[in-house]
Amino acid sequence: MTAFLTLIIVLFIAVAIWQMVKIFDLAQVGSHNDQIATDKDNTLNGYLMMAFLVFIYVITIASFWYLGDLPLMSNAASEHGSEIDNLMIISMVLIFIVQTFTQFLLHYFAYKYKGEKGRKALFYADNNTLEAIWTFIPVVVLAGLIIYGLFTWTTIMNVDESDDPIVIELYAQQFNWKARYAGEDNTLGMANVRLIDIDRANILGVDESDPNAQDDVITTELHLPVGKPVLFKMRSQDVLHSAYMPHFRAQMNCVPGMITQFGFTPSVTTADMRQNPDIVEKVANINALRLERQDEIEAKGQELLYEFDYLLLCNKICGTSHYNMQMKIVVETQEEYDAWLSEQKTFKNSLIN
Amino acid sequence: MSAHADTHAHDDHGHHHKETFVTKYIFSQDHKMIAKQYLITGTIMGVIGVLMSIMFRMQIAWPEEPNVLFEALLGKWAPDGVMDADIYLALVTIHGTIMVFFVLTAGLSGTFSNLLIPLQIGARDMASGFLNMVSYWLFFLSSVIMIISLFVEAGPAAAGWTIYPPLSALPMASGGSGMGMTLWLVSMAIFIASSLLGSLNYIVTVINLRTKGMSMTRLPLTIWAFFVTAVIGVVSFPVLLSAALLLIMDRSFGTSFFLSDIFIQGEVLHYQGGSPVLFEHLFWFLGHPEVYIVILPAMGLVSEIMASNSRKPIFGYRAMIMSILAIAFLSTIVWGHHMFISGMNPFLGSVFTFTTLLIAIPSAVKAFNWITTIWKGNIQMNPAMLFSIGFVSTFITGGLTGIILGDSALDINVHDTYFVIAHFHLVMGISALYGMFAGIYHWFPKMFGRMLNKNLGYLHFWVTAICAYGVFFPMHFIGMAGLPRRYYTNSNFPLFDDLTNANVVITLFAIVGGAFQLVYLYNFFISIFFGKKAEQNPWRSTTLEWTTPVEHMHGNWPGEIPHVYRWSYDYSKPGHDDDFVPQNVPLKEGEEELQH
Numbered sequence: 032m033t034a035f036l037t038l039i040i041v042l043f044i045a046v047a048i049w050q051m052v053k054i055f056d057l058a059q060v061g062s063h064n065d066q067i068a069t070d071k072d073n074t075l076n077g078y079l080m081m082a083f084l085v086f087i088y089v090i091t092i093a094s095f096w097y098l099g100d101l102p103l104m105s106n107a108a109s110e111h112g113s114e115i116d117n118l119m120i121i122s123m124v125l126i127f128i129v130q131t132f133t134q135f136l137l138h139y140f141a142y143k144y145k146g147e148k149g150r151k152a153l154f155y156a157d158n159n160t161l162e163a164i165w166t167f168i169p170v171v172v173l174a175g176l177i178i179y180g181l182f183t184w185t186t187i188m189n190v191d192e193s194d195d196p197i198v199i200e201l202y203a204q205q206f207n208w209k210a211r212y213a214g215e216d217n218t219l220g221m222a223n224v225r226l227i228d229i230d231r232a233n234i235l236g237v238d239e240s241d242p243n244a245q246d247d248v249i250t251t252e253l254h255l256p257v258g259k260p261v262l263f264k265m266r267s268q269d270v271l272h273s274a275y276m277p278h279f280r281a282q283m284n285c286v287p288g289m290i291t292q293f294g295f296t297p298s299v300t301t302a303d304m305r306q307n308p309d310i311v312e313k314v315a316n317i318n319a320l321r322l323e324r325q326d327e328i329e330a331k332g333q334e335l336l337y338e339f340d341y342l343l344l345c346n347k348i349c350g351t352s353h354y355n356m357q358m359k360i361v362v363e364t365q366e367e368y369d370a371w372l373s374e375q376k377t378f379k380n381s382l383i384n
Numbered sequence: 385m386s387a388h389a390d391t392h393a394h395d396d397h398g399h400h401h402k403e404t405f406v407t408k409y410i411f412s413q414d415h416k417m418i419a420k421q422y423l424i425t426g427t428i429m430g431v432i433g434v435l436m437s438i439m440f441r442m443q444i445a446w447p448e449e450p451n452v453l454f455e456a457l458l459g460k461w462a463p464d465g466v467m468d469a470d471i472y473l474a475l476v477t478i479h480g481t482i483m484v485f486f487v488l489t490a491g492l493s494g495t496f497s498n499l500l501i502p503l504q505i506g507a508r509d510m511a512s513g514f515l516n517m518v519s520y521w522l523f524f525l526s527s528v529i530m531i532i533s534l535f536v537e538a539g540p541a542a543a544g545w546t547i548y549p550p551l552s553a554l555p556m557a558s559g560g561s562g563m564g565m566t567l568w569l570v571s572m573a574i575f576i577a578s579s580l581l582g583s584l585n586y587i588v589t590v591i592n593l594r595t596k597g598m599s600m601t602r603l604p605l606t607i608w609a610f611f612v613t614a615v616i617g618v619v620s621f622p623v624l625l626s627a628a629l630l631l632i633m634d635r636s637f638g639t640s641f642f643l644s645d646i647f648i649q650g651e652v653l654h655y656q657g658g659s660p661v662l663f664e665h666l667f668w669f670l671g672h673p674e675v676y677i678v679i680l681p682a683m684g685l686v687s688e689i690m691a692s693n694s695r696k697p698i699f700g701y702r703a704m705i706m707s708i709l710a711i712a713f714l715s716t717i718v719w720g721h722h723m724f725i726s727g728m729n730p731f732l733g734s735v736f737t738f739t740t741l742l743i744a745i746p747s748a749v750k751a752f753n754w755i756t757t758i759w760k761g762n763i764q765m766n767p768a769m770l771f772s773i774g775f776v777s778t779f780i781t782g783g784l785t786g787i788i789l790g791d792s793a794l795d796i797n798v799h800d801t802y803f804v805i806a807h808f809h810l811v812m813g814i815s816a817l818y819g820m821f822a823g824i825y826h827w828f829p830k831m832f833g834r835m836l837n838k839n840l841g842y843l844h845f846w847v848t849a850i851c852a853y854g855v856f857f858p859m860h861f862i863g864m865a866g867l868p869r870r871y872y873t874n875s876n877f878p879l880f881d882d883l884t885n886a887n888v889v890i891t892l893f894a895i896v897g898g899a900f901q902l903v904y905l906y907n908f909f910i911s912i913f914f915g916k917k918a919e920q921n922p923w924r925s926t927t928l929e930w931t932t933p934v935e936h937m938h939g940n941w942p943g944e945i946p947h948v949y950r951w952s953y954d955y956s957k958p959g960h961d962d963d964f965v966p967q968n969v970p971l972k973e974g975e976e977e978l979q980h
Binding site: 035040065066072079102115130134146147150151157158169170173183184225227265268269277280283291333342345349350352355 | 451452453469470473542543544548549550551554557558559643644645646647648650652656657658659660661694695696697698699700701702703725726727730733734737738741742744745748749751752753754755756758759760761762763764765766769770773776777780781784785787788791792793794796797799800801835836837838842846849850853854857858860861862864865866868870871872873874875876877878879881882883884885886895896899900902915916919922923953955956957958963978
């Protein structure tokens, strides 16, 4: 049905264009028109320039109004997240000031100096002072942004091993995620895809002879204790994937043939985040929308009502089902985490002999 | 220099009568005809690219719903009219490839470098008309191969336009990585050859064939832009060619340049020791300069059109040249900002953040110079001028968000989301397209000897301008909500359900904007045959191309090539009756050439 409607709309638009074309053609028969802008054109388009400036401001405000809660720019769930958010907000404010100002100048000048017959433009070709000013101002502003940005980047990317982070492997394959916990020794066993043995359920290619591997734990859900630094070691078995954990402001590609890493400290448990007023509002909004589409959602066999969860998404094109490559992340208290982990099978016990 | 050009002219006149249909319209060596060939081929590719984008936008707005358009155009890829997930990825891949390379590189630079370089520097033709012809026909061949790749059994390339291996290298990882990817790579290799031949020709022509008096500091900014673009192309395109060749080796001859330790569909592959990150480096060593290859010619065209239509000299001519050079230099040392989270050393990320944000400085200089150019002008609102103003507007809007994406710390969270799509479509997609449209509206009389209908031009511009913002502005916000790009549907993530309506609005803007390009196509093709006959210099411009006769001829000028006595921006110069003084008019007694 939608398709049919779409097609009708497209056809309608095509006919409308054709009609307009005819009208323009008819209007020009016989009149003197050399297809060069006249004063009338200049005036009309000058006013339209101002109207367009208003349109830019309106679409900016409308976007903020309808899409401005930016859940992934506020309520960061990791310790470094708020630093990224601060930098993001500073950059955004800056951008909006410059955008508002320069768009105004551009469109206002276009309106103000619209052509009139007989007027002569000002012959003004150069001014070194002006050039210096608008070279110098961006230099200073950018220097500030660069220093702030590099400082933040270095803190995020330099994992401090002395914090004794929990080491977890994120393992990507078309089209799902696995997590491997290092176990009590907090050391991951050696692994390589050449050691994969599907018959023995050694699906990640962990080295069975490595003593460090025996207590490793492989899971399909990612549980993290709140307030403890975590160091992720990423692997992929087939193509590039990207481990994107937007709520934690974390992302790193998973590259076949090498191990990449990213570390952060989760700061808000899933349970606490669900109580956050912004998230409550967002979830309510989503559920209202989902109720409208009840039939469609149930037909697909999905849960009707949405409950907030942290997610790990694949964010590097990886093939057919790239759009559905996800893993749930649960941030919980240390006790809950310990209890959950102790229920999982260790690698040694998960093998089929 | 001019002596050489004159002999060349005599040769041309000698052969003038022997022209047949084939040598005039098909295997032409005349730069003006080749420019038109580039433009029309680019236009056809553009129509295909835009149509693809409308199809995948429909899928995003109304996921997995049957659509008559899909059923009609996608055949077996849309069973019962529902778009298949693989063809969705193929559509975004080919859309990107076509728009970046075939429309905005060949269609834009190929058209206007060919048309304007000889005409504006005062040359009879390109340095090598034959190479120029070969360049076009290689481009044509690569276009044909790219189109053929759409029809192969297992589907066209579907690994994204960046074709990162291993996805692009392994047919078992993606259907499109079979024959479709082979054709993609062959097509691109030929395209690169075409581009290199073209670029070398432009460089040699600009350096050697300028007419008497046309010093480098009297060149119009268009020529500076084309010249520097060609240099960047010669520096960076061969690196992509090497990446493509190595990828072909990995795919077909079992080498391991980019592949290592892969287990797929139940078996371990033999590849060992390669790295996909190496491919990313090679790809982006071209890929980033490529966006400047796309945008610099547009900047050149816009600078020229803004000066001419404001009836004012371009403000800060030298600063404009310096900023083109600065952008060109910086463009070759920023590629790593596409790779902050690729797994490369974080220290490199710091370096690339630094160099990337530096590009904002010459870009800001250019933007302010354009704004100052229209200040106190006498602005003639021709369609070309509207598109030029639109260019500056989208360049600013899109460029500013580069400050976020270029900052490695912030890129972590918005990398590969719709924020990126919004950014680069505005700053290099829409902007370059506006530059191209501006160029077409402005130089149509030079190309075809007729005028484009201005009212249709106005309609075209205003609807396009509104729709471009309507499509790409809200996308920033969708990106900041964390929605990844290249998802066939978002319906598996209830988290993003509240973005559904925004996606519908975006798609509606895209459909209307796309449909209104028909106005332009109608105007373009009808005006070629029935447009009003053009005067010799309809926009009252100063540059040399307007001193040539309206009717095209080999060798461009019937008599001697005009000599040049002044820079190309003497608009509204005090002491002259007219508000423009063509470059070939000698200085009056006592008149000083501007010390620019």
